[in-house]
Amino acid sequence: MEQATHSGLKPAPLNTAVAVEMIGVHKWYGDFHVLRDINLHVTKGERIVICGPSGSGKSTLIRCINRLEEHQQGRIVVDGVELTNDVKKIDEIRRDVGMVFQHFNLFPHLTVLENLTLAPIWVRKQPRKAAEEIAMHYLQRVKIPEQAAKFPGQLSGGQQQRVAIARALCMNPKIMLFDEPTSALDPEMVKEVLDTMVELAKDGMTMLVVTHEMGFARQVANRVVFMDEGQIVEMAAPEEFFASPKHERTKLFLSQILR
Amino acid sequence: MSDIATMTDANLAFVQRAPIAPMRPPLTEAGAIGWLRKNLFSSLFNVVLTLLCALLVVWIVPPMVKFLIVDAVWDGATRIDCLPSPQRPEVGACWAFVIERLGFFTYGFYPFEERWRVDLFFALLAVGIVWLAWLNAPARGLAAINFFVVVPILSYILLLGWPAIGLPRVETTQWGGVLVTIVVAWVGIVVSLPLGILLALGRRSRLPAVRLFSVIFIEFVRGVPLITVLFMASVMLPLFVPDTWSPDKLLRALVGVALFASAYMAEVVRAGLQAMPKGQYEAAMAVGLSYWQMMRLIILPQALKITIPNIVNSYVALFKDTTLVFIVGIFDFLRAIEAARIDPQWATPVTSTTGYAFAAIFYFICCYAMSRYARYVEARLAAGDRR
Ligand SMILES: Nc1ncnc2c1ncn2[C@@H]1O[C@H](COP(=O)(O)OP(=O)(O)OP(=O)(O)O)[C@@H](O)[C@H]1O
Ligand SMILES: [Mg+2]
Numbered sequence: 314m315e316q317a318t319h320s321g322l323k324p325a326p327l328n329t330a331v332a333v334e335m336i337g338v339h340k341w342y343g344d345f346h347v348l349r350d351i352n353l354h355v356t357k358g359e360r361i362v363i364c365g366p367s368g369s370g371k372s373t374l375i376r377c378i379n380r381l382e383e384h385q386q387g388r389i390v391v392d393g394v395e396l397t398n399d400v401k402k403i404d405e406i407r408r409d410v411g412m413v414f415q416h417f418n419l420f421p422h423l424t425v426l427e428n429l430t431l432a433p434i435w436v437r438k439q440p441r442k443a444a445e446e447i448a449m450h451y452l453q454r455v456k457i458p459e460q461a462a463k464f465p466g467q468l469s470g471g472q473q474q475r476v477a478i479a480r481a482l483c484m485n486p487k488i489m490l491f492d493e494p495t496s497a498l499d500p501e502m503v504k505e506v507l508d509t510m511v512e513l514a515k516d517g518m519t520m521l522v523v524t525h526e527m528g529f530a531r532q533v534a535n536r537v538v539f540m541d542e543g544q545i546v547e548m549a550a551p552e553e554f555f556a557s558p559k560h561e562r563t564k565l566f567l568s569q570i571l572r
Numbered sequence: 573m574s575d576i577a578t579m580t581d582a583n584l585a586f587v588q589r590a591p592i593a594p595m596r597p598p599l600t601e602a603g604a605i606g607w608l609r610k611n612l613f614s615s616l617f618n619v620v621l622t623l624l625c626a627l628l629v630v631w632i633v634p635p636m637v638k639f640l641i642v643d644a645v646w647d648g649a650t651r652i653d654c655l656p657s658p659q660r661p662e663v664g665a666c667w668a669f670v671i672e673r674l675g676f677f678t679y680g681f682y683p684f685e686e687r688w689r690v691d692l693f694f695a696l697l698a699v700g701i702v703w704l705a706w707l708n709a710p711a712r713g714l715a716a717i718n719f720f721v722v723v724p725i726l727s728y729i730l731l732l733g734w735p736a737i738g739l740p741r742v743e744t745t746q747w748g749g750v751l752v753t754i755v756v757a758w759v760g761i762v763v764s765l766p767l768g769i770l771l772a773l774g775r776r777s778r779l780p781a782v783r784l785f786s787v788i789f790i791e792f793v794r795g796v797p798l799i800t801v802l803f804m805a806s807v808m809l810p811l812f813v814p815d816t817w818s819p820d821k822l823l824r825a826l827v828g829v830a831l832f833a834s835a836y837m838a839e840v841v842r843a844g845l846q847a848m849p850k851g852q853y854e855a856a857m858a859v860g861l862s863y864w865q866m867m868r869l870i871i872l873p874q875a876l877k878i879t880i881p882n883i884v885n886s887y888v889a890l891f892k893d894t895t896l897v898f899i900v901g902i903f904d905f906l907r908a909i910e911a912a913r914i915d916p917q918w919a920t921p922v923t924s925t926t927g928y929a930f931a932a933i934f935y936f937i938c939c940y941a942m943s944r945y946a947r948y949v950e951a952r953l954a955a956g957d958r959r
């Protein structure tokens with residue numbers, strides 16, 4: 314599939330082992346070229362950490378994967394389904410891709426339990442009872458089953474983010490996207506969220522994580538992607554990435570962030 | 573340099589030796605005198621304002637109390653009782669007139685033996701409103717369905733009649749008074765919220781045709797006075813609808829009022845939608861909700877909640893605007909008063925004033941209740957804002 318061109322005329326072979334495939338993806342905001350020729354191949358079970366300076370397009374990149382942002386050129390294939398303007402396909406992909414946001418984005422008018430069961434009930438058409446059981450199971454996994462009846466506003470930031478992770482997991486996703494899940498948290502809460510994510514990684518979840526937590530990257534990532542100015546500048550296994558970065562910009566970035 | 577060194581020694585290092593016990597606030601801040609001084613006499617300008625307001629109250633309130641209560645005629649059967657006489661040289665409000673005409677003010681020309689149907693309608697409506705407006709009421713979802721679906725259908729059958737079940741038909745031309753005012757206001761309220769929501773969503777739609785239609789409708793209706801809309805509804809509607817179906821006069825006015833209110837409601841709702849953080853839309857989309865699910869389950873419940881005070885405010889405006897329907901020949905409450913006050917049977921010097929005073933009190937109570945409710949909701953929302 315490497316021979317596929319930017320315009321994506323040749324359909325990629327639908328390899329079942331592929332979770333996310335981005336081929337020659339470009340995106341513009343008006344005249345501003347945010348994503349430039351992104352080629353990224355994520356196999357199932359792989360954990361990718363994406364880092365880079367602010368404004369380099371990290372969020373835009375992972376938001377293209379579940380169509381919160383639309384790309385204008387190139388191809389994105391998620392779990393064998395190509396993202397086009399077909400609303401059915403978009404829905405199908407969103408059902409299978411969970412997302413965790415920097416600012417949690419829980420639904421403040423619903424209890425924690427309702428936050429978790431909403432999509433399973435309305436999107437997956439699960440019976441309420443079953444959905445609640447699954448929700449409690451995941452609340453247990455993120456270690457806050459006792460908060461089920463509370464409203465998001467009554468929880469700490471770390472707890473809210475764990476609820477957000479549980480909310481995504483309730484849809485039984487095949488891929489999880491994280492956009493700076495810990496950067497809005499007070500330092501003492503970062504660990505509880507990272508621990509939850511490590512657990513998830515151990516279970517074999519396919520994960521794309523935008524984060525500046527380099528400890529997490531070292532521990533969990535199969536590959537670290539470094540972005541700058543809308544491009545993928547360097548991509549390597551974490552040991553290699555941190556020990557011997559090749560590109561000048563990567564070196565500069567790492568020297569600033571690891572001190 | 574030495575300055576800094578001494579400062580550090582003297583001021584920056586500090587360890588508390590004994591805790592400070594709480595003390596009473598200074599007298600100027602607390603107590604009745606403190607309150608008066610702070611709120612009424614804090615500056616020369618405030619003193620002047622306070623005195624002016626006091627004068628105004630003294631000037632207006634006693635004559636009003638005298639006219640409305642002290643000198644008022646409470647019982648009496650004819651105009652004679654409300655005419656000045658040697659025993660009663662100064663006559664205040666002629667409440668006897670209002671009491672005698674209360675049925676007319678309430679029901680218009682609705683047949684006497686069928687008036688229980690109107691009473692039942694009022695009762696249904698009152699229960700519906702209380703159930704919906706009371707924030708702690710049980711089953712509030714059901715309350716909304718009741719108010720926006722069940723009560724309208726029941727009322728329609730009840731008021732207009734259904735001979736098949738033994739309710740004789742009462743033509744809308746016989747309706748009048750408070751009944752018509754309430755029906756017009758309520759239809760405006762019930763229709764304008766859903767229609768306003770649809771228009772607001774339409775205005776933010778990605779589909780250009782939908783957006784264009786919504787914008788044109790909203791801006792056009794908002795750009796003309798209600799009277800114009802009413803005239804158009806009563807003159808133009810018959811042109812679009814086949815003659816045999818000939819919509820009656822009240823219906824035409826209802827359509828006009830409902831469309832007018834919807835356009836304003838659309839803008840109120842739009843403001844609420846705009847206040848919703850982008851993250852809520854994104855989270856809803858990311859978990860796979862469809863557009864309508866997202867709107868219904870996530871966006872609208874939150875947006876409408878913060879909009880309730882504004883929604884109620886536009887209902888207050890709508891309620892007052894209903895008085896304009898008399899221009900297209902609808903016999904509303906104000907029109908009923910208008911008709912009764914010039915009735916020679918009750919011709920006295922105070923009849924008109926009394927009638928208008930009664931109308932003012934009626935509208936004031938309704939509108940004040942609504943704005944108090946808006947305040948209550950606002951306070952509740954402020955208290956519940958723990959996010
Ligand atoms: N909706 C938008 N319209 C126009 N420009 C945008 C929009 N969203 C993002 N941008 C711009 O695109 C660039 C990339 O944004 P993006 O959010 O992907 O960066 P990021 O790498 O996630 O940065 P950060 O670390 O600050 O989150 C930025 O320069 C940003 O200003
Ligand atoms: Mg970002």
